[in-house]
Amino acid sequence: MSINYGKIKYFKTCASIKDLPDDKLPEIVLAGRSNVGKSSLVNALGSNKKLARVSQTPGKTQQIIYFDLDSQAILSDLPGYGFSKASKTKNTGFSELCDNYFRVRTGIDLVLLLIDIRHEPSNDDLAMLSFLNSANLPYFLVFTKCDKLSAQQVRKQLQMMSTILDFAEDARVFAVSSSETNPQKSGINDLKQAISDEVCK
Ligand SMILES: Nc1nc2c(ncn2[C@@H]2O[C@H](COP(=O)(O)OP(=O)(O)O)[C@@H](O)[C@H]2O)c(=O)[nH]1
Ligand SMILES: [Mg+2]
Incomplete structure (x- = not known):
């Protein structure tokens, strides 16, 4: 079995931990700072900008x-995470909703941790990664906005990231572009295949 990405549909919006959907289906979670490109990645996966x-x-x-x-x-x-100061919990940089989510949601199959390829990871990114490592959650590292750099700069940044980020040796790393103006959407097909392999295995 593999996922038909033409069939991604909007499902539901939840503003509180109280009304989460049931967790019968495998769940893939997108995590990362505000503005890193989470929504754009959803659109790129579904080839549907709406x-x-x-x-x-x-x-x-x-x-x-x-x-x-x-x-x-x-x-x-x-x-x-990282922008919403009002809802920050005391001990972490995450928003409360994001923080609580990982506490209550026990059936997560895969986390996509998105990090902007151009910038050094924030403390929140480091905290998130360290949490994923300690919780033993399967994750992919997805570096976003690669169209903003040359191929050579992307390679250089990936090297820098690997010295800063403590990711598992066998962790999968993707460098993607979800830009609507970049028709190639580089990295997206590899990511689609890998998600499908991970979730449908
Ligand atoms: N050039 C470029 N811009 C991107 C990419 N992904 C997202 N953006 C831009 O970054 C901004 C934030 O994107 P969004 O998907 O809303 O981020 P979110 O807050 O993580 O959901 C928007 O202006 C997007 O157009 C990308 O791969 N390439
Ligand atoms: Mg968004």
């Missing part, structure tokens, strides 16, 4: 937005 709202204003959404992936999995777009 699926998820791409925002010009960082940190606005404090909601979890669910998409149905061909009735084979659900994809959860978590609120971005």
Whole structure:
């Protein structure tokens, strides 16, 4: 079995931990700072720029937005961490909703941790990665906005990232572009295949 990405549909929006959907289907979670490109990635995966709202204003959404992936999995777009000072919990940089999510949601099959290829990872990114390592959650590292750099710069940044980020040796790493103006959407097909392999195995 593999996922037909033409069949991604909007499913549900949740503003509180209380009304999460049931977790019968495998779940893929998108995590990363506000503005890193989570919504754009949903649209790139589905080749449909209207699926998820791409925002010009960082940190606005404090909601979890669910998409149905061909009735084979659900994809959860978590609120971005790092901007929403008002809802920060004391001990972590995550928004409360994002933080609580990983506590209550026990059946997560895969986390896509998105990091902007151009910038050094933030403390929140490091905290998130360290959490994923300690919780033993399967994850892919997805470096976004690669169209903003040359291929050579992308390679250089990936090398820099590998010295800063403590990721598992066998962790899968993707360098993608979800830009609407970049018809190649580089890296997206590899990522689609890898998600499908991971979730449908
Ligand atoms: N050039 C380029 N811009 C991107 C890419 N992904 C996202 N963006 C832009 O980054 C901004 C934030 O994107 P969005 O998907 O809303 O990020 P989110 O807050 O993580 O959901 C928007 O202006 C997007 O157009 C990409 O791969 N390439
Ligand atoms: Mg978004």
